């Protein structure tokens with residue numbers, strides 16, 4: 484079997500060791516004669532998995548003890564609704580920093596429920612840079628300030644978090660969580676869909692500070708209710724057991740890679756290799772201000788877009804898959820999440836060099 488290098492933005496490549504373990508125990512999980520996806524989420528084996536995975540994630544990210552860690556469903560998109568609906572009072576403003584496609588979506592969803600103040604929008608900068616914090620239009624009464632740590636389409640990443648502390652920080656970390664250390668204590672709420680660095684789509688990680696949990700109004704629908712989900716250990720209803728199980732294996736894999744700090748070092752090297760190659764060539768270009776360049780998603784264009792189709796076809800023939808940029812921005816994009824080995828980035832860079840010479 485020949486595994487390709489999968490540069491898709493999500494669902495994304497998973498560590499091969501994790502896939503092999505999942506395969507090996509698929510029919511007979513823990514010697515129980517059944518698969519984890521057939522087992523009861525209320526049974527001792529699954530409850531132990533759930534508790535262990537939460538402990539592992541807490542260790543990996545140094546999550547303060549008083550924060551709750553939830554495994555929810557509905558993807559990051561449901562969090563676009565859950566945060567404004569349950570963390571702001573009716574009529575209370577919510578602040579959004581927009582640095583790309585996903586932040587814009589999050590703000591549009593919030594605007595269906597609460598008055599949204601756009602603190603700043605990087606659209607005028609082509610989402611190639613982040614508007615300077617001195618120019619932000621913030622609201623003293625805002626329930627929170629939301630931003631997107633890594634804009635997956637544009638390849639623009641904010642790290643460390645902004646200095647702003649006039650309202651709790653709420654952050655969409657879908658395409659950055661577990662890729663580098665983060666100061667969790669700076670945040671009120673962090674959420675991330677799984678299908679980039681955590682596991683298969685279907686489980687959504689939520690990390691929330693106790694005072695924000697306290698804001699959740701009585702009568703909030705159960706599936707959106709951080710307080711009840713926390714109290715029930717994320718078992719208010721049937722969780723996405725298989726994605727959660729795979730995520731639990733990924734957490735162990737991350738620990739074995741030297742933890743988040745070890746992966747950050749590798750991710751920095753991978754991104755550097757690719758950006759250096761792009762910057763050293765007139766044939767390829769990445770438009771993002773180097774200060775804000777993402778370690779996870781590297782968009783690039785070819786000098787002659789007429790060559791795009793051939794680039795993609797030839798790349799696929801060589802086992803380099805998923806390089807087409809998002810339809811909203813065009814061009815190419817290499818997503819190089821945790822599970823993309825350095826060999827994969829090396830193979831991409833070699834291919835890019837050969838393609839340029841042959842063009």
Ligand code: PMP
Nearest residue numbers: 558559560585633635657658676
């Ligand atoms: N936020 C970001 C930064 C994303 O990259 C994505 C998915 N690509 C989403 C939100 C939406 O996630 P989901 O499809 O799980 O709702």
